[in-house]
Amino acid sequence: MKTQAIAAMSRKPVLHYFNGRGRMETIRWLLAAAGVEFEEQFLKTRDDLARLRNDGSLMFQQVPMVEIDGMKLVQTRAILNYIASKYNLYGKDVKERALIDMYSEGLADLDELVLYYPYIPPGEKEASLAKIKDKARNRYFPAYEKGVLKSHGQDYLVGNRLSRADVYLVELLYHVEELDPGAVDNFPLLKALRTRVSNLPTVKKFLQPGSQRKPFDDAKCVEAAEKIFV
Structure with missing residues (x-):
């Protein structure tokens, strides 16, 4: 059990959201600024969202959700506060x-x-x-x-x-x-x-083409999001 816990702590964070900016983009920016590599599992259909809801991954039935340090965190501000605290981006007192x-x-x-x-x-x-x-x-x-x-x-x-x-x-x-x-x-x-x-080197890297930074949500992105959430 202890080995599993250590393994969970050492994995890259996994971001669960659709392939667009939305409420996840600020989380992407903060992880990138902290120099943290992360993976993304994109929702593409209502069934993808339903699976997360049905397996108990979403406490309030909503995304964004971030798997990090053995936790499945929801609520954008809670996620941001945790990342900021962990990576010394939340002040000294x-x-x-x-x-x-x-x-x-x-x-x-x-x-x-x-x-x-x-x-x-x-x-x-x-x-x-x-x-x-x-x-x-x-x-x-x-x-x-x-x-x-x-x-x-x-x-x-x-x-x-x-x-x-x-x-x-x-x-x-x-x-x-x-x-x-x-x-x-x-x-x-x-x-x-x-x-x-x-x-800053970490942010500069994130701003380069080909990074996990998402482009402006165009009509195609809006359509994709509506297939999942509407």
Whole structure:
């Protein structure tokens, strides 16, 4: 039994989701930034999802699910917190973790808009995109540019060292600019942070073609997701 437990701890994490960004992409980014190799088992049909539900792998009947260290973790924030804690991307004390959580929750609010954009009905896309542009440029980006980076003058959001909040912010900068080119142009500190994080060897590797980073969810990806979840 002990040997099996050690083997489970030594395996690569296995990510269970469909072959698209969705709620798993932030997990992919964080594992990549931590330099952790992972495997993916893609859901392709409703039956694939049903099998995970029926064998008890999904506590709340939902994905994403990550097999890691002998556990089957669900709930995106719980997964991210575990990875960040394990790989020293979650601050040095309880105060830093509180700031990392606060910054990450703000990013999650904006990310929710970006995440659902590909799935918005055509007649509602223009209004949805306008909302993303407005929230990013006028609420969220200024908060991190002026309220955090400019106010403390450090290279990273918390404790002057890389945390999961930095990785999440940089991921979202890329995603927003896919929808709104030039969205970051008036935020020099955010651009500098993006460059800094993107040049880290682990992140640089993840940004290269052929990595496990997923492209923007196009119509084909949306159709594939709907075959599983709708």
